Amino acid sequence: MSELFRSEGISKHFGMCQVLSNISFSVYSGEILGIIGPNGAGKTTLMECMTGLLPFDKGGIYWKNRQVSPLLAKKFIFYLPDGILPYAEQRAGVVLRFFQRMYGAEKTELNRLIERLELSSMLKKQVYSLSKGYRRRLLLAIGLLSPQPLLMLDEPFDGFDLRQTLGVMELLRETLAGKTLLLSIHQLTEAEKICDRFLLLNTGKVSAIGSLEQLQKQAGLNGGSLEEVFLAIV
């Protein structure tokens, strides 16, 4: 796999609080990289910095080994924030159709996503009236319609039950044919099931990065779940 994206030494502070310290890692084409960390670890801030939605103090981002301005990162990276309600007063169907047109996606692709995410019955409902799970599915559909090759999803499994989570994982795997995924997850069980590699983030610092086997070695464990590895390292 070739390197698609690289973050080099990204640092960010809010007032006196250092929220990201020298974050460096690479994302390879066609993989699913999970940013794992407890609440407040800096996962969302890191994603927003990498997509130019927040300015960072130091460091740089690279796309295929060429440094790019964070404000131009939107050409290659799509970031789907957590907890947003796009056009909350409009019907879900209208919002999806709007983003499909804006992203230049095919209508058949939209219909496929509506079917796969079981959104058909919700299309006439206003976005704000959707349950947490359906809001998450709507956002996921918007994210998967986006044309950028690197998709960053913030907490994509939040609000899903086990069956739905497995369905979404399958859908995400299908999208790997054309996209690379960077997922921010705090549920370690789900992360272990879907991600190829993991970036362990704690208090704004990279604690470790690698596949589960590599992390197990780093933690000095002979086997063990991601949860055990995470606790051992962090």
Place this chain on the structure above:
Amino acid sequence: MGAALRRCFLQLSEFQLSRVLLMQEIRTLLISPALWIMLVILSLLVGYSFIQAVELFSQASQTALSYPELASGMNPTEGVFVPAFGAYYLVETLLLPFVAIRLFGQDKQNGTLKLLLQLPLSPFSLNVVKLLAMSVVWLFILLPGVSVFIIWQYLGGAVHFPELLTLMLGHTLFVLTIICIAMFATAISDTLPTAAMICLAATLGSWVLDFAAGEGGWMGALGAWSLTTLLRQFESGLLSSDSIASFLALSLLFFTAASVLLHPGRKLCQKTKPLFVAAVALLFVVFTIMQVPQYRDVTENRKHSFNPADVRALQQMNKPLKITIHLAPEDGRLYDLEREVLAKLRRTVPNLEVVFANTQSTGLFGASENDNYGLIEYEYADKHDMSYSNSSFEILPLLYALGGLKVTPDVIPSYTGHPLVADASNSKWWFYLLLPLMFLLSAYLFRQPQFLRRQ
């Protein structure tokens, strides 16, 4: 699949994306209850103002029909349209900011902005699209005003289109500025209530400043930039490059600031530089325009102009003309002098200096102890004269004598006025019932999924 999608994305031009986004923003506005509530209130206020204005105009017209010399005071723009559009001023100042802030601020509050900023559209383009969407609102807002025009014509009233169009231009520029202020307020606030407070502080503050516009000093200078003061020129039928430039410059300044500040990914230092450059450039443009002011009196009774022969003669007076006024700012005579003579002279005489002498009202009943009080002195080409008159009929001959000019006024048809005795009370059904019902029905229809499916 991803590569194909990416190709589509890149193929969509900024224009096509903006068009799709514009439709979405219009849809957002049309399902907004705030818009329709504002329109209902506007309809009621315009209707009330119009019916009252026609009633007063009719009462005055009855007297004018008996005494034709009074008819010249019966101007429908002043008597009917300006009062009816007074309701617009209220709505534009107090309610429109909420509709605008809702459109601009909601994206920020519910996170839509984070998705929009990832589109291949600049923050400027995003704001232009929203501004265009708001222009659709302006078309809706115009409906009660257009009704006033149609009903007035149906009642047999006269309309002088240049005056009416100037009035509407003034309100359009006023609304544009308010919308840009609202845009700026949402860009610098985190919540909608804060943005509303900032915007209302600007609009109401401007209204308060208008009271200071007539006074001297820095408050008076600041008051001259009040939006209300600027609008009043259009209401009075005076089209001036200064006012248009001021409205446009203020709008552009707030629009630029809002667009620069919109993107959270820029550092503060990256934001301040373009802001500073924009502010300096706009100040320079406005200053340049103000050096060569252009005026056009669009009133039917030419109330802002001297006789064309007088204008030609005054324009020939190239040497400095100094007028020293011994009147207190609050004196009613000064108001008449300013309106009837000084304002017209400022627009005509190339080199005019108006000086206010120190006049302190310390005498009995506030009267001045100064013997010169009330005197107006004129100096031109080393000649000096003075008068207590504030009428152009006395002042102009005095000036011509100083300039050694002889002026024979051109013969122009005198304004005979348009008195009309009419009853507009039946229009209450339209303004108080039908139009509000139409707005409420539209609000209902636009919120229906059937409507949205057709989009």
